[in-house]
Amino acid sequence: MSENVGRWLRDEIENSILSNEFSPGERLDETVLATRFGVSRTPVREALMQLDAIGLIEIRPRRGAVVIDPGPHRVYEMFEVMAELEGLAGSLAARRLDKTSREAITATHGRCEQSAAAGDSDAYYYDNEEFHKAIYAAGRSDFLEQQCLQLHRRLRPYRRLQLRVRNRLSTSFLEHCAIVDAIFAGDGDEARRLLRGHVGIQGERFSDLVASMAAR
Numbered sequence: 679m680s681e682n683v684g685r686w687l688r689d690e691i692e693n694s695i696l697s698n699e700f701s702p703g704e705r706l707d708e709t710v711l712a713t714r715f716g717v718s719r720t721p722v723r724e725a726l727m728q729l730d731a732i733g734l735i736e737i738r739p740r741r742g743a744v745v746i747d748p749g750p751h752r753v754y755e756m757f758e759v760m761a762e763l764e765g766l767a768g769s770l771a772a773r774r775l776d777k778t779s780r781e782a783i784t785a786t787h788g789r790c791e792q793s794a795a796a797g798d799s800d801a802y803y804y805d806n807e808e809f810h811k812a813i814y815a816a817g818r819s820d821f822l823e824q825q826c827l828q829l830h831r832r833l834r835p836y837r838r839l840q841l842r843v844r845n846r847l848s849t850s851f852l853e854h855c856a857i858v859d860a861i862f863a864g865d866g867d868e869a870r871r872l873l874r875g876h877v878g879i880q881g882e883r884f885s886d887l888v889a890s891m892a893a894r
Contacts, residue, residue, distance in 0.1 A: 687715055688725040692835055695734055695745055702747035706735065732832045753836055760833055761878035763826050764810070768869035770817030772861045779816035780862065786812045787858050794851040799841045802850075806841075807834075809854060813861070813873075850876070 691711065694700050711722045726743045729735045735743045771779065786809040793801035810830065814823040830837075840846055853876045860868040 683717075684721055684724060687717060687721055688728050690715060691725055692729060692734060692838075695729075696835055696839060700745050702745050704745045705741060706743040706745065708742070732834055734835055753833075756829060756833055757836075757878060760826075760829050761874045763822065763829060764813075764877045765870040765874040767814050767817045767819075767822055767826055768857060768861060768873035769866035770819055770822070771813050772864050772866040772869040774818050775816055775861060775864070779812070779818075782812040783809070783816060783858060783861065787854060790851055790854055794847050797847065799838075799847055802847055803838055803841055806837075806850065806854075813857075816861070 691700075691706070700706060706726065708719045708722045708726070711726075712719045715722070726735060726737065730737045730743065733746070733748060736746050737743050771783075786805065789805040790802060790809050793805045807830070811827070814826045817823065841850065853872065857869060857872045857876060860872055
């Protein structure tokens with residue numbers, strides 16, 4: 679099975695959970711899913727393991743995969759920690775930026791611009807992921823990069839929900855522009871401040887996310 683097919687299958691199951699087609703507490707049967715998506719049970723099992731790793735489902739003894747709902751408060755706490763980690767990553771990137779990292783950030787930022795201009799939230803979602811990874815790598819702290827990636831994966835479904843909120847796509851890209859300017863200017867404090875604000879979900883953005891979760 680190709681990587682693209684595996685990602686597609688994971689995303690389809692994830693979307694079904696986020697749209698509340700699969701409700702919290704519901705058991706996900708591998709055979710049923712395999713039939714529905716026209717694949718064997720092996721890629722379904724791999725997709726479920728990935729969703730278990732980010733906390734969207736839980737694989738339980740004798741019950742198999744069960745959809746879980748962490749609730750808004752837990753999600754808020756994760757975003758709160760993610761904002762601090764991203765801020766630190768941006769600060770380090772501004773201080774330690776080299777030619778290779780600069781080129782990587784420029785390239786991923788350019789792809790975000792294209793997907794944002796096209797209004798393609800799914801494409802932007804993946805381009806945005808690569809943009810943030812480029813910033814983690816630019817900081818040249820392996821431990822911090824690992825922590826960022828781990829929490830980034832756990833928040834992936836909720837980041838996707840955020841991008842579906844009206845005007846969030848264009849707003850997100852404009853925030854990227856300011857972040858890139860700060861990093862390239864070597865302004866660690868500003869990069870930290872901007873990334874914390876970019877990832878954090880205070881005020882209206884938290885209300886929007888809660889509303890999106892409730893509408894699942």
